[in-house]
Amino acid sequence: MSLALRLTGNTRVLPGFGLSMGISVLFISLVLLLPITGLFGQLSNLSLAQYWAIITEGRIVASYTVTIGAAAVAALINAVFGLLLAWVLVRYEFPGKRLLDALMDLPFALPTAVAGITLATLYAGSGWMGRLLEPLGFQVAYTWVGIALAMAFTSIPFVVRTVQPVLEDLPAEVDEAAMSLGATDGVAFRRVIMPHLWPALVTGTGLAFVRSLGEFGAIIFIAGNMPYETEITALMIFVKLQEYDYAGASAIASVVLFVSLALLLAINVWQGRFVRRLHGGKG
């Protein structure tokens, strides 16, 4: 109530609040809230027992394990290499820097199915990479390694693009101060630079993880889709839909939705606490 009063009080100087807020709410309702409501509408056809039975069915639970495991591995790989890429892009000057910077957005721009087909062709036993790896006893295509690889590909920009601006904001003087006080490069990185990057890195990694949970197009071509082994949750939803089992599909989708929302919320709260401390709050 007090917030509403504050927002609509006539002391506002900046004009256009009513119109811009109205359009924003309408847009969010149409694009975000309406489909989610539809999802819950489907769920209302199920009793709690039916719902529980669907989401705990063996094959579905196996798909959770595959999806979460592969997404976690992909997110961790992206945390390491995304940080490295952001670091290289911010701290050094080299020819082709702009190109590399633009390339970072490719996974966003490229249709995920294209990425999936490309990866599957590359890593299949007859592909360029597969031909090199398979004699070594290392199979990528049609295993969960392939799933993780596809997930890493589609979600790397999340890490790079969240860490990059924070790194740009960190003045070089701070490193210099640490060095002038006798810190070795490793200590300066661990105690001075990393604490600043943590929130962004965790946010980026979290976003990458959540994105991987829902990824479909890039994965199904390389996953092999063997029940209980390389089936991902998104595929389970697709299978249910093909069987015209809309309620079942919605039930599985709602699990993915809840996990994603909970994760995003947790990241936001944690990050807010950290940022408040940097800006002088009582964190």
Next chain:
Amino acid sequence: MSIRLQNIAKHFGKTLALEPVNLDIHEGELVGLLGPSGSGKTTLLRIIAGLENADRSPEPGKILFGDRDVSNVHVRDRRIGFVFQHYALFRHMSVYDNVAFGLTVMPKKERPSSGEIRARVFRLLEMVQLEHLAKRYPAQLSGGQQQRVSLARALAVKPDVLLLDEPFGALDAKVRQDLRRWLRRLHSELNFTSVFVTHDQEEALELSDRVVVMSNGRIEQIDAPDTLYHSPKNRFVFEFLGDVNHLEGNVNNGVLTCGDAYLHVDLPNGAEELLLRPHEVRLAEQPSDTCHLPVVVTAISPVGAEVRVELEANWLAKPWLATVRHADFERLEMRRGQHLYAYPRQWHRFKDEALAAEQTRVA
């Protein structure tokens, strides 16, 4: 610890930032590097610190701290304290952790015990009068407080030399004044060798034992503040150290004329430019036979020990500034728009450079 620079030069790409420089700073001295922006003063300071490398060709320069050659020593091993203009505090650490940082990153065998670190940090915080804020974060402090933390942090590792890059540049006038006084006192108590960079002449003259005036990557003059002010070596130094009034004209038979103004001077014929400090301009209601410099009062600022008066005239390219005692100000009943006559009590000229300037203008 004394600092000796031999033949230190610096290029950034193809631009020359610093001509080969030699400089001796004595133990316990507080030296100010003064110059306009782009004069190379910060580059020089950063080279002393080891944050920047001096040119290695045509021949490498040398930096000595006492007898120790630090030319090729990394900044972390040079034992310097560096204070940045924008403090560069670690924002995620409390004031205490910031000051303790240099001690906690020492190699294990040199590191003081945690009790000792605690005692030393609190002693430093006491010295900078911030012990009550030890638990705060930098964002919760004012600019002046942050700069004091940054100073305490630099002093915690007992550096051989303390280097300050425009330490008070980002602070407002009142705080700057306080911190200046306080740094001066700290310096005389602890007696470390320190070098600071500033573009503020007043700050340089007030704080330094000696001032190094720089322009365009060159050292123009190194002297004690009073020597510097009273006998500047060249026109740049003279102009940089305070307000200057210009009187340009032609000398003919001992009379310098400029429009309808004239002044008897004992100089050879030819173009001349005389320079006057504001306190060297006297104002009167009547001209004399030897001096006729009619001016109009355009602005008056009666704040401080003297009244600052701005003067304009059609024979002046740029307005003059004069400082007048309050007694004279009242006697002449000065007001804006009043017509008065200026008399130089004394003037300066840097003939050779004026000639050089003349030649470049013709060419």
